Amino acid sequence: MCTTVNAGQRPYxxxxxxxxxxxxxxxxRGGTPFEKAWIISRILGHAGWDDIWRYLTVADIxxxxENLRFRRAQDQELWTYALEKWTNHV
Incomplete structure (x- = not known):
């Protein structure tokens, strides 16, 4: 799912x-570490691929x-693997 959301709308x-x-x-941009981790975890767990990158950068993730919470261990393993690959090729 890839959607355009206006500033006052709730993201899906x-x-x-x-x-x-x-x-x-x-x-x-300016939340506490807890707030940022909550938002990022939610985006990674529930947003579509294109929407992830509308909100986040690899650097954000x-x-x-360390503070992110994943719904499934496989998701954490996937993101760990991806970050390692992207770090070695950036």
């Missing part, structure tokens, strides 16, 4: 929270990786 991957696109982006 936050279907169960009253949070707008603008608030998501503000927390990614890497900088917060």
């Amino acid at each position: 991957f936050f279907w169960d929270y009253e949070i707008t696109d603008e608030e998501v982006r503000a927390l990614l 890497r900088a917060n990786f």
